[in-house]
Amino acid sequence: TGLITLDLGYKNTGATLSEITYLDGDQGELFYRGYPIEQIAEKSNFTEVMYLLLHGELPTEDQLDTFNGNIKKYNFVAEEMKKIIDAFPRSAHPMGVLSTLTSALTAFNPKSVNVQSKEEMDLAAELLIAKFAHLAAWTYRKTLGLPLNHGDNSLDYVENFYKMAFRLPNEEFVINPVVTAALNKLLILHADHEQNCSTSTVRMVGSAHTGLFASVSAGISALWGPLHGGANQAVIEMLELIEKDGGDVNKWVAKAKDKNDSFRLMGFGHRVYKNFDPRAKIIKKAADDLLAALGIEDKALDIAMQLEKVALEDEYFIERKLYPNVDFYSGIIYRALGIPTEMFTVMFALGRLPGWIAQWKEMRLKGDPIGRPRQVYQGAQKRDYIDISNR
Numbered sequence: 001t002g003l004i005t006l007d008l009g010y011k012n013t014g015a016t017l018s019e020i021t022y023l024d025g026d027q028g029e030l031f032y033r034g035y036p037i038e039q040i041a042e043k044s045n046f047t048e049v050m051y052l053l054l055h056g057e058l059p060t061e062d063q064l065d066t067f068n069g070n071i072k073k074y075n076f077v078a079e080e081m082k083k084i085i086d087a088f089p090r091s092a093h094p095m096g097v098l099s100t101l102t103s104a105l106t107a108f109n110p111k112s113v114n115v116q117s118k119e120e121m122d123l124a125a126e127l128l129i130a131k132f133a134h135l136a137a138w139t140y141r142k143t144l145g146l147p148l149n150h151g152d153n154s155l156d157y158v159e160n161f162y163k164m165a166f167r168l169p170n171e172e173f174v175i176n177p178v179v180t181a182a183l184n185k186l187l188i189l190h191a192d193h194e195q196n197c198s199t200s201t202v203r204m205v206g207s208a209h210t211g212l213f214a215s216v217s218a219g220i221s222a223l224w225g226p227l228h229g230g231a232n233q234a235v236i237e238m239l240e241l242i243e244k245d246g247g248d249v250n251k252w253v254a255k256a257k258d259k260n261d262s263f264r265l266m267g268f269g270h271r272v273y274k275n276f277d278p279r280a281k282i283i284k285k286a287a288d289d290l291l292a293a294l295g296i297e298d299k300a301l302d303i304a305m306q307l308e309k310v311a312l313e314d315e316y317f318i319e320r321k322l323y324p325n326v327d328f329y330s331g332i333i334y335r336a337l338g339i340p341t342e343m344f345t346v347m348f349a350l351g352r353l354p355g356w357i358a359q360w361k362e363m364r365l366k367g368d369p370i371g372r373p374r375q376v377y378q379g380a381q382k383r384d385y386i387d388i389s390n391r
């Protein structure tokens, strides 16, 4: 079998050839299909970016119309899916509900499983994108015990999601363009990030030719964890805790450095970015602009900025090249938009969806082999079975 290279956490193992996203961790640069993230975040919108990631090129007006039309056409979710949601307790975390519902979609769209051609893959992708906005919105309505509503096809994808999730019964819905712009920007910044934990999970599951919906469901579970997408929720909880504790950021930075204390500065550090996370830079400015535009003052933003300042001047963080990542300021924007903490990671999932799908499609079209890492065995050597009465 040859020599096995051990690389815990795949820190230095390339698992695939990809043409979707390039990131340079030393320079702090990120590109989707060759376009710098700064330009995309400033000028594009989420549906266009979904198209770009899935198809490799920016769409023409006709192509974008067709894409948006298909997403509206396919957004029906089977009534039986509501019974699945009903079975959860209201206290269920929306990410767990979302993962279950996404996997359950397979049962209602069986043709999406055994796909071979690019056209079949694109159809499965559009079905999932269309229905996912409903599922994501419903996970939140479930926590409030509100009726599960359907979308408004006169709205675009992002506004439709926002209305489905957050409009209360009988409330008039007027969406502020500042809110739409901020949401689009956040979703775009989360849309893909090459072989991160959840994307690698989607590829790994999909490499067994498991269907798209089940593969993405596994990715949602991976994203849920606090070291990955769950960090955005953990950041706000941390900032609230620091505020409640009197706001002494130095004390918390010291805790994060203490190796006998499991506390980590959430929203800090990244496996690949060792200079800065370009997404964090864009989000920090967007958070500043949004709070100013909406006339909101948020103590959490002050604490976040103080924390950043103290940490960036601290030897521990400098030596280890730990900088704020995408999750450090995103929660402040979500909060300003009225999105509750337990929905933050669902927002990340909605943003990451096109990345997961594009990577799954690329893997299948390139015919990557089934994922199957090796190991270095450390367990007991050969020994004989002992009958239970003699143990």
Ligand code: CMC
Pocket (backbone or CB within 6 Å): 009, 196, 226, 227, 228, 229, 230, 231, 256, 257, 263, 264, 265, 266, 267, 268, 269, 270, 271, 272, 320, 322, 325, 326, 327
């Ligand atoms: N606070 C304090 N110390 C840290 C932190 C932190 N946030 N992050 C890393 N370190 C230390 C770590 O203890 C280790 O120190 P030492 O060399 O003395 O043992 C060193 O820095 C290297 O850390 P690592 O855990 O080996 O690095 P990794 O590449 O395995 O982990 C990470 C990357 C993002 C999981 C980690 O930095 C972390 O846990 N950060 C906090 C959680 C977070 O913000 N996650 C979001 C990541 S970005 C978006 C996403 O993926 O969803």
